[in-house]
Amino acid sequence: MGFTSFLFIFVVFRVFLFRTTLAVTDRLGPLQFLRDGTTLVSSEGTFELGFFTPGSSKNRYLGIWYRNIPGSTVVWVANRCKPINDSSGSLTINNTGNLELLGQNKSVVWSTSSLKQAREPLAQLLDNGNFVLRDEKDENTENYLWQSFDYPGDTFLSGMKFGWDLKRGLNRRWSSWKSLNDPCYGDFTYGIEYDSQHRTYPEPILWKGSAKFYRTGPWNGLRYSGCPELRPNPLYDYKFVYSDDEVYYSYTLKNKSVITRVVINQTASARQRLTWIEIEKIWKPYFSGPRDQCDNYGQCGANAECIMTESPICRCLKGFKPKSLQDWNSMDWSEGCVRSSPLSCHDQGKDGFLKFSGWKLPDAQHTWVNKSMNLRECRAKCLSNCSCTAYTNSDIRGEGSGCVVWFGDLYDIRQFPSGGQDLFVRMSASEIGKARADLKVKRTVIIIAILIGLACGMILIGFYICKWRTFYERNVIISGNKGQEEDLDLPLFDLQKISTATSNFSEDNKLGQGGFGPVYRGVLEGGQEIAVKRLSMWSGQGVDEFKNEVKLIAKLQHRNLVKIVGCCIHDDEKLLIYEYMPNKSLDYFIFDQSQGRQLKWPKRFQITCGIAKGLLYLHHDSRLRIIHRDLKASNVLLDKEMDPKISDFGLARSFGGDQLEGNTKKVVGTYGYMAPEYAFGGLFSIKSDVFSFGILMLEIISGKKSRGFYYKNNGTTLIGYAWTLMKEGNAVEFIDKCLKDSYDSMKEILRCIHIGLLCVQQSPIDRPNMSSVVMMLCGGESVLPQPKPPGYFAHTDLWENHSSSSKLLPSCTFDINITDVEAR
Structure with missing residues (x-):
């Protein structure tokens, strides 16, 4: 064999080898093999398909797992019950266009079955974890011949x-x-x-x-x-x-x-x-x-309901009794309950229905559904069939629609305190009469109880008013407005004690000047350091705002919220006593070049995460949903460990239940941090706090104040500047010069700029909740959505020279109270 012939054979062999082996890709084509040791990786790197060995087993399986999560979290397995006991496994597309998993001696371990044969079959691992087989010639890339999503495993x-x-x-x-x-x-x-x-x-x-x-x-x-x-x-x-x-x-x-x-x-x-x-x-x-126990199928047997808050947890439905009283009393509920009175099936006029509310509906095995019937027609349908025992709407949206009826015994019912559903259970005429009588008695008892309760309540209220007024006059207020203040559920300090602790509010002890008055450092008799906020008589915060701040902070317990020690009300003096923060406020560091060098990126990131967790607690985890409305750098205090504490709740609003937003005619807050919908329309929500947090985040990263930034930058605001740089791919220019040496953290800093811009988008709907923000901050390598243009992209003269509603918004009736003083 000559050299030329040898070279030709070698080239042909290399081409064949290239066509039958697989590089790192998300696809597998005809004549290609995915062998044990090689994998397919989805386009964005989320999922990986290949061979794996579960736990301590020695067997090999073809599966899909999360690529970037340690521990090989497998989400799908092809040959679940047909393992390969060595590394001979390979995946390919056969001559019929189906996937085949081959084991030892090329034996078929697992395969797909497609009714249609592709002209050019292609297998692909998608970034949602779906492994699909399709025809590459088909213009519709979602026209799958086979997909793993149709054959799920345990995930x-x-x-x-x-x-x-x-x-x-x-x-x-x-x-x-x-x-x-x-x-x-x-x-x-x-x-x-x-x-x-x-x-x-x-x-x-x-x-x-x-x-x-x-x-x-x-x-x-x-x-x-x-x-x-x-x-x-x-x-x-x-x-x-x-x-x-x-x-x-x-x-x-x-x-x-x-x-x-x-x-x-x-x-x-x-x-x-x-x-x-x-x-x-x-x-x-x-x-x-x-x-819980009530979720165990058939926990209470037939025609009984399970109630976790009662003991015992099982109870026969009204109109039913235990089938075996002895077993029932010994807490063996498996036999369930039977009717106390038989139905008058063939005399429809004698049967009726009792309405039960707050239920998980019974087992739907023996049911019949009609999605076009209304509830009245559904009732008639149930009455017309002797075996029908209950009915309800199949769709409870709006006024309800559709009909579903149950036949035979009712199984696996449980009661919920809220969020359950109504069910109408068929009863005999005698049981309907008993139920109405019981309801009448119950209503009478309730009315009597209410009247007795009101009388007792009035007596108790009178007693406590007298007792409270005596206590109040002796211990709290020496003024002409006795009886108007509330018990604020906090230690009440004597004015003389606070005056002594602060050296009579000495200038040497003054920590700063807030929007509502000065703050002083003090030391109580026991040596405890405190910060005293003295409400100025000329400030915008009146007694209502003061009470609001006291009551809100007293109920909040979180490591990233400032802790209140007590308060003092004496004549016109209103004082709040906080825990002392030795490192002042965040603005003292980030807006000063010399102090800013002390705050390296890891600590700035830790502070950012702490503020986010504090806000998350206010919005979602506290007993009341709280909107701060004045989040800014000067209202974030730093303790001795430089951990952040959100402070100043004078403008905060609390919501109960499912309320998410509110509206006010008095717009109060700090220019540079207020969301557009709040500043110009008085609408505040958790999303307006998110906007303020986004501004604060960008300030922490850039070391520049949002307020006044446009004067030096041709009218472009700080957030507009950040958004422009990010779009140009030059976001690194936005970073504070003090952080330029943080090369190891540059990816994390750029990610935080991205998150900040998501928070300051113009529309509240586009902004993430704080739960999502915390998840994004902790999310590491997770992909972030692209932000839309921010609010206040460029400065207008609306804010330039006006501070009152009459000049700022001539067509509205909103009052504007803008806080400009930010020292502490």
Whole structure:
């Protein structure tokens, strides 16, 4: 063989080898092999497909896992129960255009089955974790011939459909792993139970073997009736599709940087939603099911309800009695309950219905649904059938619509304190009469109790008023307005004691001048250092604002909120006593070149995260939802460890329940930090605080004040300047010169600029909640959405020379109270 022939064979061999092996990619084409040791990686690097060994097993499986999460969190397995016991495995596309997993001696371990053969088959791992087979010649890239999302394992990912494709006869169910070492089918399976032929009411059921283990309750138009906690949230959107072609549930993430999944496992909490917390490197449970005894299927047997707040937890429905009283009293509820009086089935006029509220609806196995009926027609439908025992709306949105009726005994009912559903249960005429009599007696008892309570209440109120006035006059106020102040639930200090502690409010002890008056350092008799805020008589903060600040701060307990020690009211003097912060306020450091050098980036980032966590507590975790309305650098104090504490709650507003926003005719706050919708329309919400936080974040990074920045920059505001630099790819120019040596943290700093710009977007709807902000700050490498242009992109003369509503907004009736003094 000559050299030329040898060279030709060598080149042909290299070309063939190149075509039959795989580089790092997300695709697998014909004549290519994915061998053990090589992987496919999705386009954005979120998921990886390849061969793995679970736990302490020695077997090899083809699966998909999160690429950047330690510990190989596997979300899908191809050959679940057919392991390969060596490293000979390979994946390829066969001559029929289907995927084949080959093991020893090229034996087929696992394969797909597509009804249509592709002209140019292509397998691809998508960035949502879906492994798909499609025709590369097909212009519709979502026209899949096969997809792993149709054959789920133990994990439910964003974008998957959980339930039925009725046209294809496909039922997408999950099942747990047998163990951590074996991904084969375990004891638990989870699927939507639905009989399209008999038009039953679809609902998800978790099975343990052949026995029902847990139900979520059927879908009622808003949520599963057994999951009142399923509500709109900052993590994901969800929907339930119920049509002639499909019956399924799915969810989609609102923010791609969030990593969350639902899994079925072998533990007592078999169904869990888990969210990855990057900073802690853990999967944190978001919810679990079953959550308690009442979630165990059939806990109380037939025709009984389970109530976790009562003891015993099981109770027969009204009109029913225990089937076996002896077993029931010994807390064996498996036999359930039977009717106290039989139905008059063939005499419809004698039967009626009792309304039960706050329920997880019964097992929907023996039901019938009509989505076009109203509730009146539904009642008539139930009465016309001797076997019908209950009915309700199938969709509770608006005024309710649709009809669902139950036949036979009612199983697996539980009661919720709130968020449950109404059910109308069929009763005999005698039971209806008893119920009405009981209701009449109950109403009478309630009225008598209310009258007695009112009388006792008036007596107690009079007693406590007298007692309180005596205490108040002796210990608190020496003024002509006795009886007008409130008990503020805080230690009340004597004015003389505070005067002594501050050396009679000496100038040497003055820490600074806030918008509502000076702040002094003091030392109590026991040696405790304090900061005393002395409300100026000429300040904008009156008695109402003072009381507001006292009552709000007294109820707040968080490491990133300033702690109040007490207060003092004496004639016109109103004093707040706080814990002393030796390192003054944040503005003392970030706006001063010499002091700024002491605050390196790691500490600035720690301060930023602390402020964010404090705001998150105010917005979501405290007993009341609190809007600060005056978040700024001078209102962030620093303790001896340089940890941040949010202070000055004089302008804060508290909301109860589900209230998210408010409106005011008196716009108060600090220019440079107020959100546009608040400054010009009086509308404040948690999103207006988010805007202020975004400004503060950009100030921490740049070392520049938002207020007045435009004078030196041709009318461009600080946030407009940041947004422009980011769009030009030159955001590094925005960073404080004191931080230029933070090269190791440059990626983190640039990410924080990005987050800050998300917070200052013009529309409140576009801004993230503080829960999302904290998650983004802790999210590490997660992808952030692109910000829209910010509010106040360029300075206008609206703020230039005016401070009152008459000049600022001539067409409105808002009062503007702008705080310009920022020292402390």
